[in-house]
Amino acid sequence: xTTATPGSTRSTRDGTVGSLxxxxxxxxxxxxxxxxxxxxxxxxxxxxxxxxxxxxSQAMVLRLAEHLEVPVRERNALLIAAGYAPVYTExxxxxxxxxxxxxxxxxxxxxxxxxxxxxxxxxxxxVAANSGTALLLRGVPDHLLRxxxxxLRLSLHPEGLAPRIHNLREWRAHLLERxxxxxxxxxxxxxxxxxxxVSAYPVPGGEPDGRQPAGDAYAYALPLRVELDGRLLxxxxxxxxxxxxxxxxxxxxxxxxxxxxxxxxAQALRAIADDAAARPSHPGEA
Numbered sequence: 001x002t003t004a005t006p007g008s009t010r011s012t013r014d015g016t017v018g019s020l021x022x023x024x025x026x027x028x029x030x031x032x033x034x035x036x037x038x039x040x041x042x043x044x045x046x047x048x049x050x051x052x053x054x055x056x057s058q059a060m061v062l063r064l065a066e067h068l069e070v071p072v073r074e075r076n077a078l079l080i081a082a083g084y085a086p087v088y089t090e091x092x093x094x095x096x097x098x099x100x101x102x103x104x105x106x107x108x109x110x111x112x113x114x115x116x117x118x119x120x121x122x123x124x125x126x127v128a129a130n131s132g133t134a135l136l137l138r139g140v141p142d143h144l145l146r147x148x149x150x151x152l153r154l155s156l157h158p159e160g161l162a163p164r165i166h167n168l169r170e171w172r173a174h175l176l177e178r179x180x181x182x183x184x185x186x187x188x189x190x191x192x193x194x195x196x197x198v199s200a201y202p203v204p205g206g207e208p209d210g211r212q213p214a215g216d217a218y219a220y221a222l223p224l225r226v227e228l229d230g231r232l233l234x235x236x237x238x239x240x241x242x243x244x245x246x247x248x249x250x251x252x253x254x255x256x257x258x259x260x261x262x263x264x265x266a267q268a269l270r271a272i273a274d275d276a277a278a279r280p281s282h283p284g285e286a
Contacts (some may be wrong), residue, residue: 009125017061017082024068025050027184038067058084071186072251073122090248093127101250102128104204111258115275116235122252123190124151124179135260135272136161136228147266151256153178166225166232169203174222224262229275232267 005111025035032050033043041060048054049064057165063084065075078088091097109130116136117128127201137145141159154160156172165171179195223234235258245251260266 016052017056017078017079018052020078020081021064021068022050022283024065024070024074028068030068033125035064035067039063054083058082058087062087064250072245073248074186076248085198088246088248088251090235093132093249098249100246105253105255108255114269115257115259117255117257118151121150121249122186122188123148124153124194126151126154127253127272132258132269132273136226138228152194152195152198156201158204161226162201163204164227166227167223170222171224221261224258228268229272231272233268235259235264235265249275 005245025032030038032046036040036043036046039046039060045054045063047058049060058079061078061084065078070078072088073090075129076088076090079086094103105119105128109119109128112132113130114132116130116132118133119127124258125227137154138212140154140161144154144157144160152175155175156162156167162168162172176195176199179191179198183195197223221236223236225232225234227233238257238259240255242250242253260269
């Protein structure tokens with residue numbers, strides 16, 4: 001756990017706690033009065049905090065952060081700027097204290113098989129994946145699969161899944177929009193670099209038509225339409241996050257699952273998985 005020495009309301013890197021809170025309030029488009037009502041305070045007190053005329057208590061910093069939906073990592077930054085020690089730990093996933101979490105994630109991923117499912121961190125690096133994901137990534141070159149394997153890079157790189165995605169323009173726009181929303185929520189140099197990288201990847205001309213199938217079969221969500229072993233599969237993506245994280249690492253984890261959008265995809269995926277399981281594990285094995 002990182003600690004800080006109380007006593008200063010200023011962080012040398014991020015400025016005063018008041019300016020940080022004012023920035024988050026601006027991002028959320030919430031007035032001082034509205035924030036005061038939510039936090040059971042007064043607009044005058046919020047104004048004094050933002051201008052540096054009043055030093056908020058630790059409880060007030062956390063309460064304002066909660067109502068402003070500040071990410072856990074940035075709540076620690078607010079506390080440090082206000083002169084308090086961080087209250088949220090940041091343990092790496094390989095820490096022994098995370099063993100139970102790793103086991104639970106592995107069980108969750110296995111339960112989704114043969115549907116692809118993976119766990120990504122706040123930079124979209126893949127920290128765990130199931131065998132369904134491995135099937136989907138067959139044929140992707142090794143240099144994209146080496147750690148840290150990045151989910152957005154895998155999806156949009158011209159040597160990754162991109163050539164096999166039949167609605168690449170739509171799916172690319174969806175992924176970039178999601179990344180941009182995350183950047184607005186949590187400014188990050190690494191995420192900005194990732195956005196610049198993947199948004200610069202070329203979109204091949206003459207790609208298959210990515211429009212919705214006749215009958216509006218997927219009107220409820222944008223599908224990922226990707227080719228695998230000569231079959232066109234359609235998936236609906238879901239994201240699962242932890243509801244009340246008390247650790248920075250955990251707060252930034254997301255479980256992404258690709259669920260079959262139609263019975264044909266479910267059947268084809270099972271057939272592909274069964275075929276892969278039936279293959280010899282070694283080239284010389286009968």
